Amino acid sequence: MTRRRPVLDLDPAQVVRARELAHAASAPVVDLARTRTTVSVERAVLRAAGLEGADAEGIPWVNHLVDAVRRQVGLEQGVAVPVWDALARAEAGDLTVLAQKAAVDGVRFALPSGSAREHALVGARAAAAGGVAGIDAARAEREAMVARIGDPPQRPWIYLIVATGDIYEDIPQAQAAARAGADVIAVIRSTGQSLLDYVPEGATREGYAGTYATAENFRLMRAALDEVSVEVGRYVRLTNYASGLCMPEIATLAGLRRLDMMLNDSMYGILFRDINPVRTFVDQRFSRQVHARAGIIINTGEDNYLTTADAVDAAHTVTVSQLLNETFAHEAGLPDRLLGLGHAFEIDPAVPESFRLELAHALLARTLFPDAPLKWMPPTRHMTGDVFQGYLLDGFFNLVGSLTDQDILLVGMMTEAVVTPWLSDRDLALQNVRYVQRAAGGLAEDFVPAPDGLIATRARHVLGEAVDLLERIVGSEGGLLTAIEHGTFGGMKRPADGGRGLDGVVERGDDYVNPVSEILEGDQR
Structure with missing residues (x-):
């Protein structure tokens, strides 16, 4: 029997209006994305085709090959046709040798036409199909393991972080966390990796406040968690970060190495x-x-907004971002069951009725997105170093998670913002979660907020503010990009023509081809 989830009595017309506005706000951005490519998207095509490895300086061969194509013929038609044309003309025997020669200007690239172009497309599409088949095989392997070993017996899944900087230290910590009850292990990425315009190669043993995201690190951790999954009798999921300047490449590597969640x-x-x-x-x-x-x-990142903006005043910006993330995700083919929308427990505990306000925000997210595996983030901004108050706040956070039936719960640490947590801190944090789950795990069945009480009234107010903001975004010149430029989200002002990586964006030509996207857009499951 499926247990009843708590829901708010929201105005259905207002909910429909919110989604219509989110679609209207996102449409120009989707059009922009459909008509451009980036150096990282093109590198991801080559990674899907099997190109790996790096030069003596650690710069991946995919970077060298894409850069060489761009210098000689541009990326307006994509990297696939000129690369597989070069292979067809015997410029090199395989992708790796071609990239190595391209790194020293030893390859002549061209934009062929007629039968030469068709021949290049056949090779490119076959290589892309092989890469997508590898992603399909990894997905099938996950599904088979879950069927054989089993999922965690209850929700929310308990999400724990490891972040030593050394993958060989991360592995035993991750396995210990799984044995202690963690259902999801997140390997925090090394600080600053998001700003690298290349993906490091191989296993890494040095990282600041996290471990580098690499294909080999993904493989090592997934193998370790497979081992402990069999031991504990439940499939333990692995999370990393598909963000930053190499987002498409890291997503591709994650698909090939069977990661289960990605920020x-x-x-x-x-x-x-x-x-x-x-x-x-x-x-x-x-x-x-x-x-x-x-x-x-x-996993989306709305929780971050509340570290730089007030969690009460800016609550509606979280809802707007969730609606936009939902729209972007659906357009890209992600179903609700893969949409881990983020939100957080970040109201200042000194605010009167802070717990009830947190309940309102969490329940609003649960009601708006009933089929999404919501990711609920613990208090961080107002953790003061008083570990006793911090432990109590984490307990309140865990209680809201039970009351509102969250799906993915990141375990709060009482030493947040004081020290890197000790293993004993993690054990205490897990005890906190387990106590709340044992004592109140089914409380969502009994929790029915008063229709005109503070919780329901606050949730309706936040939704109304979200609709108002979306109307302003849709009605403004420049739309969402202008809203971002004006600091609407998280108080951060980011102009469309500023920031890192703009030089890596290319407008697609009429003959643009991306053989990986052709497959993904033809069969979005």
């Missing part, structure tokens, strides 16, 4: 890493197409 927000990189908005929106569309094919749950 993939439509605006996070724009707001908090000053990555160019156009670059981000083009890259995120392709990355979400990959995630849809791979069956990867994305």
Whole structure:
């Protein structure tokens, strides 16, 4: 028997209006993304085709090959035709050798026409099909393991972080966390990797406040979690970050290496890493197409807004972002079951009725997105170093998660913002979660907020403010890009022609071809 989820009695017409406005606000951005490519999208095509490895300086061969094509013939038609034309003309025997020769200007690229172009397209499409088949195989392997081992017995899934900087230290910590009850392991990415316009190669042992996202690190951690999944009798999921300047490439590597969740927000990189908005929106569309094919749950980043903006005053911007993320995700082929929309427990505890306000915001998200695996984030901004108050706040956070039937719950740490948590801190945090789940895990069945009480009234107010903001965005010149420029989200002002990575954006020509996108757009599951 499916248990009843708590819901708010929202005005159906207002909910429909909110989604209509979100679609109208996102449509120009989708059009922009459909008519442009980026260096990272083109590198992702080559990664899907099997190109890997790097030179002695650590610069990947995909970077060298895309850069060489761009210098000689441009990327307006995409990288696929000139690369597979060069292979057809025997410029090199395979992609790796071609990239190595291109790195020293040893290859002549061209934009063929007629039968030569058709021949190049056959080769490119076959290579892309092989890469997508690899993503399909990884998805099938996940589904088979879940069927054999089983999912965690209850929701929310408990989400824990490891972040030593050394993948070989991360592995035993991740396995210990799984044994202690974690259902999802997130390997925090090394600080600043989102600003690198290349993906490091191989296993890495040095990272600041996190571990580099690489194909080999993905493989090592997934293998370790497969091992502990069998041991604990439930499939333990792996999370990393598909964001930053290499979002499409990391998404592709995640699909091939069977990651299960990826942080993939439509605006996070724009707001908090000053990555160019156009670059981000083009890259995120392709990355979400990959995630849809791979069956990867994305986690969006609305919680971050409340670290730089007031969680009460700016609550409606979270709802607007959730609606936009939903629209972008659906357009890219992601179904609701893969849409881990984010929100957070970040109201100042000194605010009167703060717990009831948190309930209102969490229940609004649950009501608006009933089929999405919502990701609920713990208090961070108002953790003061008083570990006793912090532990209590985390308990309240866990209680809201139970009351509103959240799906993915990131475990709060009482030492947040004080020190990197010790293993003992993590054990205490897990005890907190387990106590609340045992004592109140089914409370959502009994929780019915008063129709005209503070919780319901506050939720309706936030939804109304969200609709008002969306109307202003749709009615303004420049739409969503202008809203971002004016600091609407998180208080961060990011102009469309500013930020990192704009030089990597290319407007598509009439003959543009992306053989990976052709497959993904032809069969979005």
